[in-house]
Amino acid sequence: MEYTKSAETQTLRRSPRITVLGIGNLLLKDEGIGVHLVEKLAGVVDNANVNIIDAGTYPDFLSLVNDSTDKLIIIDAVKAGDRPGTIYRFSLNDVDLDSAPSISLHEMGVLDSVRTMALFDRQPKSTVIIGIEPKTMDFGIDLSPEVEEKIPKIINLVLKEIEETTAMEVDK
Amino acid sequence: MSKIVVDPVTRIEGHFKVEVVTENGVVKEAHSSGMMFRGLEIILRGRDPRDAQMYTQRICGVCPTSHSIAATLNLDSAFGLADKIPDNGRIIRNLILGAAHVSDHILHFYHLAALDYVDVTKALKYDGNDPDLNSVKEFAKRGELAPFVPRYEGDYRLSDQMNIGALAHYVKALEMRRKGQEMLVIFGGKMPHNMAVIPGGVTATVTVDKIASFLWMLNELRDFVNNVYIPDVLAVAEAYPDYFEIGAGCGNLLSYGSFDLEGNNPDYTKRKRFMKQGTISTDLKLGAIDTNKIMEYVKHSWYAESSTGKHPSKGMTEPQMGKKDAYSWVKAPRYDGKVYEVGPLARIAATYASGEPTVKQLVDSVLSKFNASPNALFSVLGRHAARALYTKFLADSMPEWLLQLKPGEPAYIDYTLPDEAFGMGLVDGARGALGHWIEIKDKKIANYQCVVPSTWNMSPKDDNGQPGPVEQALIGTKIKDEKNPFELGRIIRSFDPCLACAIHVITLKGRTLGIHKVR
Numbered sequence: 304m305e306y307t308k309s310a311e312t313q314t315l316r317r318s319p320r321i322t323v324l325g326i327g328n329l330l331l332k333d334e335g336i337g338v339h340l341v342e343k344l345a346g347v348v349d350n351a352n353v354n355i356i357d358a359g360t361y362p363d364f365l366s367l368v369n370d371s372t373d374k375l376i377i378i379d380a381v382k383a384g385d386r387p388g389t390i391y392r393f394s395l396n397d398v399d400l401d402s403a404p405s406i407s408l409h410e411m412g413v414l415d416s417v418r419t420m421a422l423f424d425r426q427p428k429s430t431v432i433i434g435i436e437p438k439t440m441d442f443g444i445d446l447s448p449e450v451e452e453k454i455p456k457i458i459n460l461v462l463k464e465i466e467e468t469t470a471m472e473v474d475k
Numbered sequence: 476m477s478k479i480v481v482d483p484v485t486r487i488e489g490h491f492k493v494e495v496v497t498e499n500g501v502v503k504e505a506h507s508s509g510m511m512f513r514g515l516e517i518i519l520r521g522r523d524p525r526d527a528q529m530y531t532q533r534i535c536g537v538c539p540t541s542h543s544i545a546a547t548l549n550l551d552s553a554f555g556l557a558d559k560i561p562d563n564g565r566i567i568r569n570l571i572l573g574a575a576h577v578s579d580h581i582l583h584f585y586h587l588a589a590l591d592y593v594d595v596t597k598a599l600k601y602d603g604n605d606p607d608l609n610s611v612k613e614f615a616k617r618g619e620l621a622p623f624v625p626r627y628e629g630d631y632r633l634s635d636q637m638n639i640g641a642l643a644h645y646v647k648a649l650e651m652r653r654k655g656q657e658m659l660v661i662f663g664g665k666m667p668h669n670m671a672v673i674p675g676g677v678t679a680t681v682t683v684d685k686i687a688s689f690l691w692m693l694n695e696l697r698d699f700v701n702n703v704y705i706p707d708v709l710a711v712a713e714a715y716p717d718y719f720e721i722g723a724g725c726g727n728l729l730s731y732g733s734f735d736l737e738g739n740n741p742d743y744t745k746r747k748r749f750m751k752q753g754t755i756s757t758d759l760k761l762g763a764i765d766t767n768k769i770m771e772y773v774k775h776s777w778y779a780e781s782s783t784g785k786h787p788s789k790g791m792t793e794p795q796m797g798k799k800d801a802y803s804w805v806k807a808p809r810y811d812g813k814v815y816e817v818g819p820l821a822r823i824a825a826t827y828a829s830g831e832p833t834v835k836q837l838v839d840s841v842l843s844k845f846n847a848s849p850n851a852l853f854s855v856l857g858r859h860a861a862r863a864l865y866t867k868f869l870a871d872s873m874p875e876w877l878l879q880l881k882p883g884e885p886a887y888i889d890y891t892l893p894d895e896a897f898g899m900g901l902v903d904g905a906r907g908a909l910g911h912w913i914e915i916k917d918k919k920i921a922n923y924q925c926v927v928p929s930t931w932n933m934s935p936k937d938d939n940g941q942p943g944p945v946e947q948a949l950i951g952t953k954i955k956d957e958k959n960p961f962e963l964g965r966i967i968r969s970f971d972p973c974l975a976c977a978i979h980v981i982t983l984k985g986r987t988l989g990i991h992k993v994r
Contacts, residue, residue: 329533330518360536361667363582366653423646424610442514444530 319373319468321353322427323461326379328360333387333437333450337378340457347458353465364416368427374468375417375427376461381434388449390457391434395421429468433460477957493967495949497957505942505949507933509805516792519923524550524892524915525674527923531911532668534925537973540575540659541904542911543672544568545925548743549911550674553898554890557741563886564676566876569734569749570689571663571672572902573873576733577696578655579905580819580866581704583971585648588859589641591965592711594631597638607646608639627959632714641710644703651699658692661685676887681880690877697870700863708863712845712856719847722855722966724948725814728755728821729931731764731910733903734869743901749872750865750903751825754810759849761828766899768811769910771926772937777801783938788897788912790924807934807943808926816944817907817931818970820852823861826868833871837864858969892918904928906973932970945970 325341328334338357345355356367368375381391395417420426435457438447445451478496496504515534519527528546532539547568551557560568598611633641656666662679663669671679679685712719731743732752740746744764754762771790773783778801779793787808795801809815826834827849841860842849851857893915900911907928914922934943942950945967954960 328536330515330530357665357668359533359539359667361539362537363586363652366649366656367666419649422610422614423607423649442518444518 318352320369320371321350321374321376321465321468322368322372323348323353323355323376323378323465324358324364324367325356326358326360326364326377329444330442331440332443332445333435333447334380334440335444336380336435336437336446336450339446340378340454340461343454344458344461347462348465350465350469352469362416365420365425368420370425372427373429374464375430376464377417377430377432378457378461379432379434380437380440381432383434383436385436386449387436387438387447388453389436390453390460391432391436392460393432393434395430395432431464433457433464493945493949493963495963497954500954500957502949502952502954502963505946506802507805507935507943507945508803509929509933514792514794515925516790516923519920522920524553524913524918524920527911527913527920528673529668531923531925534927535973536667538575538579538904538906538909539667540572540663540669540672541902541906541909542925543669544572545900545902545904545909545911547672547674547900548902549898549900549913551898552741552743552900553896553913553915554674554893555896556675556888556890557743558739559888560676560738561885561888562738563681563880563884564888565735565738566880567662567677567679567681567886568672569876570873571659571669571677572733573869573876574655574659574663574693576905577700577866577870578652578659580862581648581651581655581696581699584704584708584859584863585645588968588971589645589707589711591961591968592631592715593633593641593645594638595642597635598642600635601639605643608643611642611646627961627964629956629959630961633710637710637714641707644707647699647703651696654692654695658689658696661689661692673887675890676885679886681882681884681886683882686877686880686882690874693870693873693877700867700870705863705867708859709841709844712860715856716845718855718965719845719851719857720854721952721962722858722948722969723853724816725944726757726853727810727813727815728824729753729764729810729815729817729908730755730821730825731901731903731908732825733822743899749869750822751829751831752901752903753825753828754815755821755824755828757850757853759824759828761825765811766901766910769808769926770812771806771808773801773806774938775801775935776803776806778806787910787924787926788899788914788922790912790922790926792924801935803935805930805934807937808931809937809941812939814934814937814941814944814947815931816970817903817928818858819862819865819905819907820858821907822903823865824852834864834868837868855965855969858971862971894918906971907931927973929970929972933972945972 325337327337329338341355341357358364358367438449492508494506495502528543531542531546598615601608601612659666663671671677730752732748732750734749736747736749752764770784777796777798779795782791782793827838896915898913902909909928910926912924932944936942948966952962954962
């Protein structure tokens with residue numbers, strides 16, 4: 304009895320693993336904010352437990368996320384109707400998806416991918432989406448000034464997410 | 476007369492939709508429309524030509540690797556390097572493209588096409604111990620099948636056991652996809668959007684370790700392709716044999732070929748390729764490609780009439796929204812004035828017609844299994860079978876390429892940027908014939924045009940009123956149940972369409988409780 308107890312209290316611990324996914328199309332101005340952001344973030348974060356991925360418009364996001372990920376941070380343009388440059392932070396439970404029949408692989412959206420992860424019990428312990436309201440999604444590689452000026456703020460927000468997660472302990 | 480619209484645009488903005496008009500349950504008219512304007516050419520103008528490889532990969536999140544190869548072949552030809560790429564560079568490009576194609580086709584079959592034939596709700600009947608299947612079962616019980624619905628009801632013909640088996644393979648395929656990407660990254664550096672393929676060769680170096688890791692992963696993928704993917708496609712074919720007679724299409728196929736087997740012939744239409752280049756019709760005779768015969772027409776597309784009937788190298792992108800008789804942002808490319816389908820079927824048919832023994836044996840054995848003539852290849856199942864056989868032929872051939880690599884030898888040759896030049900890059904991407912054309916002036920891009928595979932397949936009518944390949948495949952189809960038009964989705968998906976670039980913006984609708992705005 305004593306023995307079992309002590310074994311329980313000695314569960315192995317490790318540092319949490321974090322994956323940051325930047326999503327978007329670099330050719331469609333503000334739609335590419337996720338990609339712009341992870342490029343900058345990669346120069347700032349120096350932590351072997353943080354995996355920063357430029358996912359572009361890859362349809363199969365979940366295959367880019369390692370199974371051992373504890374926290375998934377998705378950065379993407381989000382249209383919620385607020386002022387351009389508005390930053391949102393939410394979790395998967397906060398959104399509903401309209402579903403429609405898929406014709407091409409392009410219809411496999413970000414949230415579908417994360418839901419498939421849930422379906423097969425491979426979802427990270429927590430997922431947070433950091434969204435930025437786009438101003439324009441026309442063809443072009445520049446961000447609009449409204450979105451561009453928010454970059455330092457978004458980076459700080461992601462760094463804070465990383466810091467908070469790193470402070471947690473995770474069962475091995 | 477009634478109208479059926481297959482339109483997924485509600486989820487991802489601006490894509491592609493198909494409208495068909497039926498009469499007595501038979502498709503009379505079909506309109507395939509690309510709903511998004513592609514202004515890539517406008518972005519590239521005035522940039523350094525070497526940017527083309529990086530930017531064109533961003534056209535598409537599904538096929539970035541194929542674009543990186545087409546753009547690089549294009550730049551090689553413009554820079555006078557097409558016959559100077561070192562063997563290591565040529566072979567590594569083949570391995571990178573091969574890794575992308577193998578995983579891409581697995582993804583297409585399991586994660587899109589199979590759900591047309593496999594009944595997910597049969598997970599409810601599962602009583603075994605597989606945790607993944609039990610998880611699907613739990614979701615199904617709660618009515619949550621988000622990745623699989625909505626779907627049509629009715630025509631599912633596989634046995635319960637086969638349905639459940641296919642679901643298990645669906646899960647396994649996810650793992651295989653990841654494996655394929657990791658394999659690509661060994662030489663490509665990154666996926667999606669590899670960094671290795673550049674004019675002059677590749678940035679990657681050849682080491683024994685890399686060859687060994689690649690081979691290790693490749694063998695796992697081959698095992699899956701040979702023992703899971705191929706048998707599943709055959710099982711679907713057995714249950715749905717009528718789909719060898721549905722969705723024939725235009726009967727003309729065009730392949731640019733892929734995977735260069737020699738590096739010293741600068742002509743992409745003539746150099747020796749693993750998958751053969753050429754034109755094929757229902758007589759299965761291989762014709763040589765003359766790229767001067769490629770023209771793009773815009774009578775039914777939203778572009779200025781002055782840009783119709785142009786060769787892609789002279790192509791113009793002059794949008795004219797609301798033009799009379801137009802219904803698509805996609806132009807109508809034609810070869811020698813005729814409608815041509817592109818894709819794995821074209822690659823397999825060209826290689827079959829060239830007499831390549833392995834492909835001939837693979838195709839003939841499938842045809843004889845179903846007691847079918849080669850003409851049955853022009854069908855929904857013909858496309859799926861060709862895609863699967865191509866994946867097998869490719870994956871089985873890649874180990875030999877790996878062994879041709881020479882560790883320590885160069886994979887890249889240096890060059891100087893020309894002041895003025897024209898270039899053309901041709902390759903079969905996963906979805907078919909992909910062409911890039913460039914004009915360089917003052918060391919800058921003066922014009923850049925891409926004709927992508929789905930432009931051929933999903934094209935609208937041309938100036939002579941000839942419908943595009945998917946439109947032709949739909950016209951004449953008998954729909955058994957107009958409320959559940961299985962036939963339409965199955966025909967369209969057999970082409971594996973991939974149009975414009977995805978906008979993966981998350982649109983918040985409905986319940987948005989708990990959204991936290993950051994001040």
